[in-house]
Amino acid sequence: MRRYGPQWQLLGRALLALLGGLLLYLLTRDPPTVSLFRLLPLPTLPGEHLHCWLCGVLPSLLHVYAFILLSALVLQPQTRKQVFVLCLFWSGIETLFELGQIDTVAVLLQHTFSPNIEHNALLAVTQDYFLFGTFDPLDLLFVGLGALAAYRSLTRMATPEIQNDHAKDDNPISI
Amino acid sequence: MIMQKTTIQYLFKPILFLAVAMAGIISLIGSGGGGGDDVSGGGGTYSLLPAYAFRISGVDEPLDAWPTGVSVTLDEGGSTHYLRIDPQSLEGSFSCDPVTEVCELASIDTTTHVYVYDESTPETLFGDFSINILTQLVFDTTTDAPLSGGIQLAQEGGLGFITVDVTLCSGTPGVEIVDDGVLLGCYTWQQFDELMDTSAVAAEQASAMAYGVLEFLLELANITALNSFDLMEYDLENLGNVTLSCDSFSSAGLSPPSPIAAWDQGEVIFHFIDENADLTMGPGDSFGYIFNFCWENDPTDNIDDLFSGIIELISFTENVNSSDLLVRIGYEGATSGKTGGVFFDNFAWYETEPDATPPTTSFVSQMTLNGGMSVVFFAP
Numbered sequence: 096m097r098r099y100g101p102q103w104q105l106l107g108r109a110l111l112a113l114l115g116g117l118l119l120y121l122l123t124r125d126p127p128t129v130s131l132f133r134l135l136p137l138p139t140l141p142g143e144h145l146h147c148w149l150c151g152v153l154p155s156l157l158h159v160y161a162f163i164l165l166s167a168l169v170l171q172p173q174t175r176k177q178v179f180v181l182c183l184f185w186s187g188i189e190t191l192f193e194l195g196q197i198d199t200v201a202v203l204l205q206h207t208f209s210p211n212i213e214h215n216a217l218l219a220v221t222q223d224y225f226l227f228g229t230f231d232p233l234d235l236l237f238v239g240l241g242a243l244a245a246y247r248s249l250t251r252m253a254t255p256e257i258q259n260d261h262a263k264d265d266n267p268i269s270i
Numbered sequence: 271m272i273m274q275k276t277t278i279q280y281l282f283k284p285i286l287f288l289a290v291a292m293a294g295i296i297s298l299i300g301s302g303g304g305g306g307d308d309v310s311g312g313g314g315t316y317s318l319l320p321a322y323a324f325r326i327s328g329v330d331e332p333l334d335a336w337p338t339g340v341s342v343t344l345d346e347g348g349s350t351h352y353l354r355i356d357p358q359s360l361e362g363s364f365s366c367d368p369v370t371e372v373c374e375l376a377s378i379d380t381t382t383h384v385y386v387y388d389e390s391t392p393e394t395l396f397g398d399f400s401i402n403i404l405t406q407l408v409f410d411t412t413t414d415a416p417l418s419g420g421i422q423l424a425q426e427g428g429l430g431f432i433t434v435d436v437t438l439c440s441g442t443p444g445v446e447i448v449d450d451g452v453l454l455g456c457y458t459w460q461q462f463d464e465l466m467d468t469s470a471v472a473a474e475q476a477s478a479m480a481y482g483v484l485e486f487l488l489e490l491a492n493i494t495a496l497n498s499f500d501l502m503e504y505d506l507e508n509l510g511n512v513t514l515s516c517d518s519f520s521s522a523g524l525s526p527p528s529p530i531a532a533w534d535q536g537e538v539i540f541h542f543i544d545e546n547a548d549l550t551m552g553p554g555d556s557f558g559y560i561f562n563f564c565w566e567n568d569p570t571d572n573i574d575d576l577f578s579g580i581i582e583l584i585s586f587t588e589n590v591n592s593s594d595l596l597v598r599i600g601y602e603g604a605t606s607g608k609t610g611g612v613f614f615d616n617f618a619w620y621e622t623e624p625d626a627t628p629p630t631t632s633f634v635s636q637m638t639l640n641g642g643m644s645v646v647f648f649a650p
Contacts, residue, residue: 113297120301154301162294169286185294192298220604224299229591 101252105164108248112161116154123150155234156241159189163245178249186242193238196230316596318368321376323650326360326491328643329611339385339641340490340614346635352389357643359383360487363650365411373496374411375488378403378419386483396476399425401483404433415443415459423480434477445481449473487643494581494612495600495645498557501540507551511541516564519631526563527622527631532576536563545585545606554605557583565622572623573634579617585610587646600646613642 163185172178194200328339339356362378384401388394400423407419416436423432430450437446439456447454454474457465465478504512518535519526526532543556561577568574585605589598603610621634 116301158294158298158301162290165290165294166287169283169290171283188295189298192295221299224301229589 109161109164112157116157152233152237156237159185159238159241160245167249182242182246186238189238193234195225316590316594318366322364322647324647326357326645328356341640343638351394354387356385375409378407401480432473432477447477491645506542513537513539517567522567524629524631527633533563538564553588555586574622576620576622580615582613584608597649602644602646611642611644614639
């Protein structure tokens with residue numbers, strides 16, 4: 096039986112996470128609240144949307160997880176510290192965007208975007224993200240969990256020697 | 271050759287990482303709100319806060335030839351004036367009664383900057399000028415008149431700097447007009463309102479016009495956005511539109527004004543545009559008015575309004591928080607490639623007055639509006 100290398104496994108996990116997130120959006124979100132539905136010809140599923148507690152926050156976990164793995168595939172971090180920095184980078188970006196959905200922050204951002212959005216679709220969609228989105232502290236928690244899961248995935252796929260060596264901070268890992 | 275290969279290898283990772291990072295951020299933005307499905311649809315169930323901030327700003331519809339803001343062609347007293355009003359920001363607050371759901375203007379803030387362009391050739395009014403709020407205008411919500419505050423009209427050369435301070439004139443509420451440090455006069459609100467029709471000096475007339483421009487923009491927001499929020503309570507998702515009858519001239523003992531063939535009883539059609547094609551009304555959808563000679567008879571005033579033409583309300587915003595409180599509503603942003611806001615398409619606003627010998631009626635003035643502005647109310 097053919098064994099796939101760690102890189103293919105990481106790519107597979109990242110794509111699965113992205114597909115899972117997209118499926119969750121299709122099943123649970125009201126299309127007008129999601130800019131992707133306006134930008135891309137995604138199908139709108141008939142009938143009532145699914146309602147579940149985790150459905151609202153799981154996309155945050157899946158998104159940060161997928162993009163940490165994809166970034167690791169490109170950058171090929173060599174040490175645990177580098178993996179940690181990568182996880183910190185993505186969880187930081189996701190946290191900043193989530194904080195931008197706090198109403199008072201969104202209003203400030205709207206003042207920044209409004210004068211320039213007329214001819215820039217990306218700015219308009221960015222403004223929509225902040226204005227129509229709702230800040231949820233649970234999203235921050237799930238971003239953290241997603242980053243933690245990605246860190247575990249990346250360090251577990253390192254060579255056995257490195258997995259067993261926890262003494263040094265700058266353990267080299269090989270993906 | 272070796273150098274080139276090394277450089278490409280050197281740049282490959284950062285460029286690829288940049289692409290992944292961009293994809294990550296774009297998909298993050300495209301995912302819209304990440305806080306669950308608590309954004310309600312249009313006309314959803316929610317409660318009002320006791321106060322809302324508002325912001326009106328001029329927008330530029332890319333498909334429209336009109337420049338930013340609202341272009342006004344004013345026919346009055348045999349003269350025609352071409353004006354453009356660009357509210358870079360008209361900001362303030364409304365106070366609301368959460369039980370009766372009635373909201374009243376409470377203040378206009380110092381962050382307000384409105385530009386007025388006299389686009390006639392040659393200029394027929396006072397030239398271009400800006401309107402700024404020097405000290406917050408605080409309104410009496412029962413009389414709709416300011417209790418305190420100050421406005422500045424600024425023009426390079428010409429009029430210079432004119433300030434209009436809310437004060438008492440011989441014990442009656444009104445304003446004091448000061449032109450570059452020189453007091454021009456103190457007027458009650460009624461006198462100030464009528465200054466444009468008197469032989470007052472240009473600085474005084476321009477001051478009255480400046481205040482009138484602020485009132486005009488707020489009235490436009492009222493006619494377009496605020497009224498639409500009530501009309502959304504009709505079953506527009508199923509009906510598509512609703513037609514409402516306006517006041518009739520004959521029931522007021524009058525005949526429609528000539529020379530245009532105004533209807534005796536006009537109508538306004540309010541319709542829903544399902545931008546997302548999801549058969550539900552909510553954020554990102556649009557609305558529109560078609561006014562067919564809609565006359566509003568104010569029994570307390572001899573001069574009444576008659577509307578005819580089209581107003582589009584693009585990219586509805588509505589955000590309700592987890593406590594079911596409305597925290598943002600209006601027309602802004604963009605939807606389906608269209609800039610959000612309220613847009614006027616040759617929208618005619620007439621003022622009518624019964625003649626000396628009723629039942630005939632005449633037009634006092636006619637304004638034709640084009641262009642647009644965004645209007646949004648939000649939690650302060």
